[in-house]
Amino acid sequence: MSYSLHKITEEVAREILSWTYLPPYDLYNSEVTEEALQEFAENPYYALYKDGALVGFYCTGYAAQVPIGYFFQAYPEGYLDIGLGMRPDLTGRGQGTAFLQFIIASIETTQPLRLTVAAFNKRAIALYEKFGFHKVSSFTNANDVSFLIMIREE
DSSP states (O other): OOEEEEEOOHHHHHHHHTOOOOTTGGGGOOOOOHHHHHHHHHSOEEEEEETTEEEEEEEEGGGGSOGGGGTTTOOOSSOEEEEEEEOGGGTTSSOHHHHHHHHHHHOOOSSOEEEEEETTOHHHHHHHHHTTOEEEEEEEOTTSOEEEEEEEOO
């Protein structure tokens, strides 16, 4: 069975915000807060299901950007930003290719795609490169975490 896509509900947002990634991926851990739930409610977030089970999500636009990146002018106009996350127990198991392929096929845009990824996330970077993304810039946040900006121009 292939993936299916649904707008994220508050219940699903709570589940995603409760996911726990092991180090070094714990950078992606969140907390269930009113502010975080509002972020999901007010932005284009979509849940991906496979065989009826939640396997991940993606978002587009402003929600996919790392706010400190504005200080570094990392987000010029003309691109559609995408952000994505896979359920922690599914990561590193070779499922990323089909997951990202479905997401890219689901996005309706004529703009080139852009994403922001933590520089230490070598698995994700390798996956993105496989889909034609390449690094165009980088920046480091106040916690010394470096991020890469990658674009795909097709």
